[in-house]
Amino acid sequence: MITPLNRRFLLRERPAGDFDPKILERVVEPVPRPGPGQALVRNLYLSLDPTNRVWMGERASYLPPVPLGGVMRGVAVGRVIASNTPRYRVATNVLGMLGWQDYALVSDRDEFPVQTLPRFLPAPLTATLGALGVTGMTAYFGLLEVGQPGRGETVVISAAAGAVGSIAGQIAKLRGARVVGIAGTREKCDWLTRELGFDAAVCRRDADWRAQLQAACPKGVDVDFENAGGEIMEAVLDLMNRHGRVVLCGMISQYGNDDRGMAGPRNFANLLTRRIRLQGFIILDYIPRFPLAQLRMLWWMKRGRVRDRYTVVRGLDQAPRALVQLFNGENFGKLIVEIDEPNAPTAR
Ligand SMILES: NC(=O)c1ccc[n+]([C@@H]2O[C@H](COP(=O)([O-])OP(=O)(O)OC[C@H]3O[C@@H](n4cnc5c(N)ncnc54)[C@H](OP(=O)(O)O)[C@@H]3O)[C@@H](O)[C@H]2O)c1
Incomplete structure (x- = not known):
């Protein structure tokens, strides 16, 4: 039987100077079960943003710093795969602060409630993190x-x-x-x-x-x-x-x-x-x-009057190293991580 696992990146240290991917620690945990009023989201695409570096710092900006030991904050788009709330129905795509992880729990009472996306989106899902996001x-x-x-x-x-x-x-x-x-x-x-x-x-x-x-x-x-x-x-x-x-x-x-x-x-x-x-x-x-x-x-x-371009990095494990692209200028257009299936040893 395959045990689904949740890869998560935790902020272990505050950055000093240039962002160093080593300050994020990858941990693997069991996938959480949604409690009453909660839904479980499988993350699909993670947005990488210069402000991620700001959120890691000690100073409060327009949002509080990510706490040390906490999962790295990040905007992502994902799909609801289990739900105990009528607000988030199974198979719906959602967008919001889902974090640097495979799976996120969301609830009606979240500080930053996620947004439910329309069933028929007239653009690729990645556009919700880019030109339409x-x-x-x-x-x-x-x-x-x-x-x-x-x-x-x-x-x-x-x-x-x-x-x-x-x-x-x-x-x-x-x-x-x-x-x-x-x-x-x-x-x-x-x-x-x-x-x-x-x-x-x-x-x-x-x-x-x-x-x-x-x-x-x-x-x-x-x-x-x-x-x-x-x-x-x-x-x-x-x-x-x-x-x-x-x-x-x-x-x-x-x-x-x-x-x-x-x-x-x-x-x-x-x-x-x-x-x-x-x-x-x-x-x-x-x-x-x-x-x-x-x-x-x-x-x-x-009408082709605005063209969007994406730099898509495959694999959640690549996220910390990919973030560096924003600071060395490697990315063209919007930088996104496509979240893959966890391939950690899981068979039992
Ligand atoms: N106010 C808001 O609500 C808001 C919302 C989103 C983003 N932003 C800000 O908008 C800016 C762009 O964000 P984005 O998401 O679109 O990122 P982005 O432009 O896709 O990526 C960052 C780019 O910044 C350039 N850069 C990196 N270090 C630099 C340096 N030392 N000096 C000059 N340029 C440097 C690089 O391009 P080159 O190497 O090609 O110059 C790099 O590709 C950021 O400052 C971000 O914080 C603000």
Whole structure:
């Protein structure tokens, strides 16, 4: 008889500096049984996000830190396989904070209740973690609500070939903006300009990247969709026009600064002298407005006006090492782990 097992990744240490996969410990436990009011979910795809690194740190951010010894927090999509609650029916797909594990127990009283997905999804399940999920919605609301680019304005996007950036750039093109992406390799830059319609792309690893950025923005910058922070943010702020907008979406270059805290740009005073509006935003605040935005995104996707791309890593055991991709820039588009069947010795 096969005994089903639950692989789980527990946070054993707080990260210091760059994320080290060794701070997550793989344990194998029996699959839990759902109690009253609970359902058991088999996880299928796990979303890997830069914010996973933030959640591992000691400081509270917009969510409390993952407790030491606790299962690593993560967004995943899964299928209900047993249920003691009418809220989650067997065979339904659900999306939410299901964690880095094969199986999750969910209940009506969870701090972050999972969302039930429609039975007939008009897109692959992976899209619920990408363009139709949190990352796509971050691009949508960040750009349209916070950045508000006008026709002919220049929008600069850092981490432009990633999950959020690649979608934000395409939406900015739909708004008639001139779109300049910043990415980590020439291959990514070519993808942005040749396939996604960006007007220009700058490789942040080129020695003359600042000069390239300036040349790509002959009329200055009106909207900075900021994903990187650090020296990239400073370079963009130096090019910004009066009354420009900074969409402070993320600061990935700073996520390893646990001891010092995340540093702001040294040319912060540009905001004052150039009358720039900077707004930080967290996508969780927009969840009630997702349905309409998702319909619009789907409409664009079906017409080929927004294209989504995924880097899919196979096997839950690969998750810790795969997360490194977000920090060394290996991923194209949305990084996802496809959860496999546990192959630990189980026969009895
Ligand atoms: N505010 C919100 O609610 C919200 C929601 C989701 C995501 N975010 C933020 O949005 C940003 C993008 O997230 P994502 O999920 O779409 O990840 P992603 O862009 O798919 O992956 C991260 C990318 O960041 C770039 N990067 C890594 N280290 C960097 C560094 N030191 N300097 C500059 N770039 C660096 C790499 O691309 P290159 O090597 O190509 O530059 C890497 O591929 C992150 O800052 C994330 O925290 C915010």
